[in-house]
Amino acid sequence: MNAKENAIASGWIDPDDAPELTDDFFAQADEYVGDKLIHRGRFQTKNKTQALTIRYDIDVIEAFKASGEGWQVRMNIALRDWLNSHVF
Template sequence: MSANKHSTPIDWVDPDDAPELTEAFFEAADEFKGPLLIKRGRPKADKVLTRITIRLAPEVVEQFKASGPGWQTRMNAALADWLKSHSPGEIP
């Protein structure tokens, strides 16, 4: 029969051994205004995009990727522009 094991003791940590709090620590720390937590990082988008999986010709993707960062946004804009004068069921 197996006996209950006692929890492993935690070694004493001297509070004087704690790392020094630097400016970098405080810049990355959570900020509260009263009870409200001010979140850091990228703000939430006003218009949330839909994530999908799509198959495109490699040369089309390569051209958009070659245009640099933001290529997916430009691809979305190109499709939106095409839809202004075409219907989705239309094949050129």
């Protein structure tokens, strides 16, 4: 037998077998400025928000959801408008 019995398998991968780096790949990549990671995701607002569990009627939720993406923001705006028009 000519091969070594405990030979280590090569970990080398041919770079020609690597997938092509597309625009989608770079759109999902992390972005750095120097050593600082630029965070993606929700934009930061001047108003702090708080996660809350609350129950609404199904028809109210469905009406806001039917308006498309951002329905929770529009629900918050509707509540704020109501607060501004009612004095406690």
